[in-house]
Amino acid sequence: MLERLFGLTAHGTSVRTEVLAGITTFLTMAYIVLVNPAILGDAGLPGPAVAAATCLAAGVGCLLMGLLANYPIALAPGMGLNAYFTYTVVKQMGVPWQTALGCVFISGAVFLLLTVAGVRQLIVKAIPRPLFAAVAAGVGLFIAFIGLKDAGIVATSPATAVTLGDLHSPAALLALLTLVITAALLAWRVKGAILIGILVATAAGWIIGLAHFTPQPYSLAGMTATAFQLDVKGALGIGGGKGFTAGLLEILFVFLFVDLFDNVGTQVAVTKRAGLVDDDGQIPRLNRVLTADSIATMVGALAGTSTVVSYIESASGVAEGGRTGLTAVVTGLLFLATLFVAPWVQAIPTAATAPALILVGAMMMAPLGQVDWEDPGVAIPAFLTLITIPLTFSIANGLAFGITAFAALKLLRGKAGREDALLFALAALFIARFAYLAIA
Incomplete structure (x- = not known):
């Protein structure tokens, strides 16, 4: 049955590999079950209910992605958009959280309509192929930077923005040790290397007191x-x-x-890392991928959480060999199981998952070899995409800089054609966005 559903043999994978990949993806993104309620709680939403909604939206989204699109991409309420929901929409603009959830639902419905109409697919096709490689690598730098920061290896600095963290702290030492162990396992081609690293680090974290378990009351009434x-x-x-x-x-x-654009960037990065794009650099079954995340956003709004997006942590499962939707299904089932034990996610310390993000980021640098660095018209937009994703903490900003630069250089070199109409339309939209942000 699994072979028929997911085509495991055709993708060069097995049930064991896919299950390990799904567990790994879940462990690297399980933090959202704790972080999302903390952020949305500031908007007045009850924490236990948001935790349940987070698990439900993530579970349904992952199952849709796996069964409908057959991709190892996991979904959950997005970081960044949850902060915008709380601190801009609710607290700054004074919109009731119930109305804000209505906006999330409408945005999901509009996304679904744009997908059915083929507009979202056209936008993806308009992105120049070299920028796909730059997005994949830029996202790798992004998640590696997050891992380094979560591990305490990199810290903020008022003088230099970032600096070396306190390597004597227990969390940093545990992360460094886990980084070495996991890297060695990967070098030895050990199956489940990243998952083994996370589990070993979690056990060590409990032993040295890095994990703190203080669950809140979690009743059925509170969950709904x-x-x-x-x-x-x-x-x-x-x-x-x-x-x-x-x-x-x-x-x-x-x-x-x-x-x-966050979804597009993540989907491009993960599918490229998994070798699932076709010969023309296109993502097969893209309409199904986009349909899955649109429906997941609507389900999330109905349950009581902010916009659901594709998670770049999916790359950790891909690094473990995940190549089909079975990976996403396993992740989704784990999220649904977590629905009733959400507070236990605190058992996994950040220092245990941070090294996985660092190593996955390292492995996502490979696509950079596909960029023609000798051609300034390609190299400059690719570099801007690569560097702005981690430094602005936004995949959307990276795409904005890259697409705008690519269009501008193409126009200035006199190489623009009718086939580039949508590319220039996207560039104009990004310029309008930057102008709006400057005066907002």
Whole structure:
């Protein structure tokens, strides 16, 4: 049955490999079950309910991605968009969280319509192929930087922005030791190397007291407090006359814009790392991939959480050999199982998962060899994409710089053609976005 569903043999993988990959992906992104309630809690949403909604949205999203699109890409409520939901939409603009959830639902529905109409697929096809490689590597730097920061190896500095962290701290020492052990296992081609590293580090973290387990009360009533509380009518600006209409149009635009390009960047990076793109550099079954994340966002809004996106941590499962949707299905089932024991995720210390992110980031540098670094018209946009993703903490910003630079150089060199119309439209949209951010 699994062979028929996922084509394991055709993808050169096995059930054991896919299960290990799914577990690895889950462990590297399980932090969202704790972090998302903490952020949305500042918007007034009850923590236990958000934790349950997070698990449900992630579980459904992963299952959709695995069964519908057959890709090893995991989904969950996105970091960044949850902060925008809380600190800009609810706290700064004064929009009730129920109305904000309505905006999330509408953005998911609009995404689904754009997918059915083929607009999102056209946007992906308009991105120059060299930028796909730069996005993949830039995302690798991004997650490696997150891993280094989570491990305490890199720290913030008022003088130099970043600096070397306190390597004498228990967390940094554990992360460094795990990094060495996992790297050695990878070099020896040991199956499940990243998962072994995470489990060993988790056990060591408990022994030395790095893991702190203080679960909150978690009743059925508490778990469902945000379910079906979204206010779509308020989000549409009809009834109530609260003057939110213009502001909510802006909110919808941001949800749509950031979700679109973060998803595109992640999907490109993960599928390229897994060798799942076709000979023309296109992602097969892209409409199914985009449909899965659109529906997952709508489910998340109904359950009570912010926008669901594709997670770059999926690359950790790909690094373990995950090549089919079975990886995503395993991750999804683990999230659904976590629905009832969400507080136990605290058992995995950050120092245990950080080395996995660092090593996965290192392995994502390979696509850079596909960029023609001798051609400035290609090299400069690729470099801007590569460097701005980690330094601005945004895949969308990296794509914005890369696409805009690529279009500008193509125009200035007199090599623009009719086939580049959508590329220039995207560049113009990005320029308008930067202008808006400058005056907002």
